[in-house]
Amino acid sequence: MLKVENLSxxxxxxxxxxxxxxxxxxxxxxxxxxxxxxxxGCGKTTLLKVLYDIIDFxxxxxxxxxxxxxxxxxxxxSYESGRIRDAWWKHISYVPQAxxxxxxxxxxxxxxxxxxxxxxxxxxxxxxxxxxxxxDYLEExxxxxxxxxxFPFQLSGGMRQRVxxxxxxxxxxxxxxxxxxxxxxxxxxxxxxxxxLMRLQRELKNTLVVVSHDMGVHYQVTTRMGIMYSGSFxxxxxxxxxxxxxxxxxxxxxxxxxxxxxxxxxxxGIPGRPPALTDPPPGCRFAPRCPHAVKRCTEEIPEFREVRxxxxxxxxxxxxxxxxxxxxxxx
Amino acid sequence: MSKGVKQLKFSKYLGLRILTWALTIWIGVTFIxxxxxxxPSDPVENMIGRIQSRSGQMDPVEMExxxxxxxxxxxxxxxxxxxxxxxxxxxxxxxxxGPSLMSFPTPVGDIIKTYLPYTLGLxxxxxxxxxxxxxxxxxxxxFRKHRLSSKILEAVAICIYPVPxxxxxxxxxxxxxxxxxxxxxxxxxxxxxGFGMFIRSLIRASILPAISLLxxxxxxxxxxxKSLSGTVAEEDFVLYARYRGLPETRIGRxxxxxxxxxxxxxxxxxxxxxxxxGSIMTEIIFGYPGVxxxxxxxxxxxxxxxxLGCITISIVAISTATLIVDLIYPLIDPRIRYS
Numbered sequence: 001m002l003k004v005e006n007l008s009x010x011x012x013x014x015x016x017x018x019x020x021x022x023x024x025x026x027x028x029x030x031x032x033x034x035x036x037x038x039x040x041g042c043g044k045t046t047l048l049k050v051l052y053d054i055i056d057f058x059x060x061x062x063x064x065x066x067x068x069x070x071x072x073x074x075x076x077x078s079y080e081s082g083r084i085r086d087a088w089w090k091h092i093s094y095v096p097q098a099x100x101x102x103x104x105x106x107x108x109x110x111x112x113x114x115x116x117x118x119x120x121x122x123x124x125x126x127x128x129x130x131x132x133x134x135x136d137y138l139e140e141x142x143x144x145x146x147x148x149x150x151f152p153f154q155l156s157g158g159m160r161q162r163v164x165x166x167x168x169x170x171x172x173x174x175x176x177x178x179x180x181x182x183x184x185x186x187x188x189x190x191x192x193x194x195x196x197l198m199r200l201q202r203e204l205k206n207t208l209v210v211v212s213h214d215m216g217v218h219y220q221v222t223t224r225m226g227i228m229y230s231g232s233f234x235x236x237x238x239x240x241x242x243x244x245x246x247x248x249x250x251x252x253x254x255x256x257x258x259x260x261x262x263x264x265x266x267x268x269g270i271p272g273r274p275p276a277l278t279d280p281p282p283g284c285r286f287a288p289r290c291p292h293a294v295k296r297c298t299e300e301i302p303e304f305r306e307v308r309x310x311x312x313x314x315x316x317x318x319x320x321x322x323x324x325x326x327x328x329x330x331x
Numbered sequence: 332m333s334k335g336v337k338q339l340k341f342s343k344y345l346g347l348r349i350l351t352w353a354l355t356i357w358i359g360v361t362f363i364x365x366x367x368x369x370x371p372s373d374p375v376e377n378m379i380g381r382i383q384s385r386s387g388q389m390d391p392v393e394m395e396x397x398x399x400x401x402x403x404x405x406x407x408x409x410x411x412x413x414x415x416x417x418x419x420x421x422x423x424x425x426x427x428x429g430p431s432l433m434s435f436p437t438p439v440g441d442i443i444k445t446y447l448p449y450t451l452g453l454x455x456x457x458x459x460x461x462x463x464x465x466x467x468x469x470x471x472x473x474f475r476k477h478r479l480s481s482k483i484l485e486a487v488a489i490c491i492y493p494v495p496x497x498x499x500x501x502x503x504x505x506x507x508x509x510x511x512x513x514x515x516x517x518x519x520x521x522x523x524x525g526f527g528m529f530i531r532s533l534i535r536a537s538i539l540p541a542i543s544l545l546x547x548x549x550x551x552x553x554x555x556x557k558s559l560s561g562t563v564a565e566e567d568f569v570l571y572a573r574y575r576g577l578p579e580t581r582i583g584r585x586x587x588x589x590x591x592x593x594x595x596x597x598x599x600x601x602x603x604x605x606x607x608x609g610s611i612m613t614e615i616i617f618g619y620p621g622v623x624x625x626x627x628x629x630x631x632x633x634x635x636x637x638x639l640g641c642i643t644i645s646i647v648a649i650s651t652a653t654l655i656v657d658l659i660y661p662l663i664d665p666r667i668r669y670s
Binding site: 052054085088089093094096101102103104105106107111115116118151153167 | 566567568570571572574575576577581585586589590593663664665666
């Protein structure tokens with residue numbers, strides 16, 4: 001569905017290029033919910049932008065590409081970076097981060113829905129018929145069709161997010177990218193939005209990519225996930241396996257820091273800060289914060305490799321049997 | 332909210348708004364009534380001086396009688412308060428400002444009526460044209476700022492705009508009227524000799540003033556629209572429209588233009604209200620016969636009634652323009668609700 005090959009990108013700045021994604025190689029499959037996790041500034045949103053092919057100055061692709069391929073209504077399609085724009089909304093759609101301000105404030109929602117439906121998709125019907133289809137779709141999502149006559153400022157934050165999800169899924173795209181879809185919403189609304197996304201994915205059997213810094217969201221929603229650290233993946237695999245048995249020390253510490261019901265021990269955060277992307281450390285980028293780091297870690301960049309079937313990690317010691325101290329950190 | 336409550340709210344809003352409208356006009360005309368009366372020159376003494384210079388010395392008794400008659404006829408009899416009240420009644424309600432003092436005894440209203448169409452015609456046409464052209468170019472410059480044509484047009488606008496208006500006007504006048512002799516130095520509009528003659532002389536008299544007004548007006552609209560639409564074009568909803576794969580023309584029209592034109596409509600109404608004061612310099616430089624030259628002459632000759640008449644009309648025009656904008660605002664911006 002989405003295949004990322006040798007992807008490296010950078011931002012052009014006055015102090016020279018800042019590498020934000022390094023040598024990414026991974027695949028997102030059909031009919032799955034894929035999560036991208038990581039701290040702020042690790043490159044989650046950049047990755048999503050590249051997946052969606054929003055390559056605007058100062059972002060640039062240095063090498064590699066993204067390939068979007070699949071099949072819709074029996075017709076196969078394939079687009080790669082630079083051409084993915086032609087597939088926007090038909091095969092791939094995007095639910096943006098700042099959902100509160102992405103709707104035109106002074107036109108009714110119906111005209112924004114009409115705007116988003118390509119001409120060729122409604123050339124055989126009148127405007128009323130198209131709107132009827134939209135209204136039916138909204139009702140299917142348990143949203144009122146009266147929303148179509150509303151202006152964005154008349155909706156609550158959660159409702160706006162739901163409308164945008166409806167907007168992004170109306171054309172039944174093969175891939176839906178959601179950038180922090182529940183950030184800035186309260187937990188009750190969060191839950192509603194997540195349920196809506198999951199239900200839509202189940203019905204459309206398409207690919208949903210969720211970017212979130214919230215590990216709870218990934219645990220609840222995603223089937224597979226990748227954990228990013230400083231511009232590349234630290235670990236990637238099935239979500240339940242990652243939570244059960246994290247391989248990379250960063251993942252171990254991240255999951256160790258999550259609160260659990262019935263466990264009253266104080267949680268330990270990860271000491272230190274992520275490295276500045278302008279001046280990354282040589283070798284493994286997590287080495288300065290890693291409790292297990294040895295000399296090799298500070299000299300040699302670890303390879304992102306398949307440690308077990310379907311489990312990838314970028315650590316020199318991944319899969320080297322169980323070290324004694326792994327448990328202590330992971331618990 | 333039910334419809335009834337909405338209606339009630341609207342009538343309350345409308346009532347209050349009309350009240351402020353009336354209040355603004357009243358305060359404005361009160362100022363303009365008292366200020367000329369503080370001038371050191373007195374129109375009655377001016378008139379007597381003029382008569383004396385023509386017919387020699389006068390008998391003091393006769394002069395006193397003349398002074399009295401003139402005061403009555405000029406509408407300057409009685410105390411200041413009495414004059415004020417009669418002005419409010421006649422001037423504001425019936426637009427009757429009494430006789431002009433400099434072209435006695437023609438009523439001020441009649442004189443304004445002959446000059447007003449020229450000023451209104453020139454100013455309204457140029458203001459609206461400048462607005463349309465300027466906003467169109469400004470939108471291109473702000474929304475498609477990487478195009479070469481946008482950059483060139485914007486550079487031209489930035490060069491023209493800061494030049495003081497009278498310099499532009501004088502340059503046009505010197506080049507086209509004095510050196511090239513294409514247009515008359517002093518405009519005369521021929522009202523006799525048939526409609527064709529009239530139109531021809533009107534166009535000949537209006538072209539230079541219109542060009543000067545268009546140049547500067549357009550420059551201003553380009554610059555303001557460029558910065559407005561430039562800001563709107565960076566907004567999330569425009570980016571998201573692009574990410575949805577909308578055609579650029581559609582984004583330009585219903586996302587960028589619709590959101591930046593709101594401010595420009597207000598500004599247009601404001602500048603429409605200000606056409607009278609804006610016309611003074613144009614009309615003086617090009618010798619165009621309109622309300623602007625009339626105001627200038629009236630001030631020089633302390634023609635109280637004429638000043639009052641011209642400026643009252645201007646005040647009423649500006650406040651009415653603002654009132655209309657306030658009332659049509661919800662039509663262009665749905666976020667505004669009367670309450």
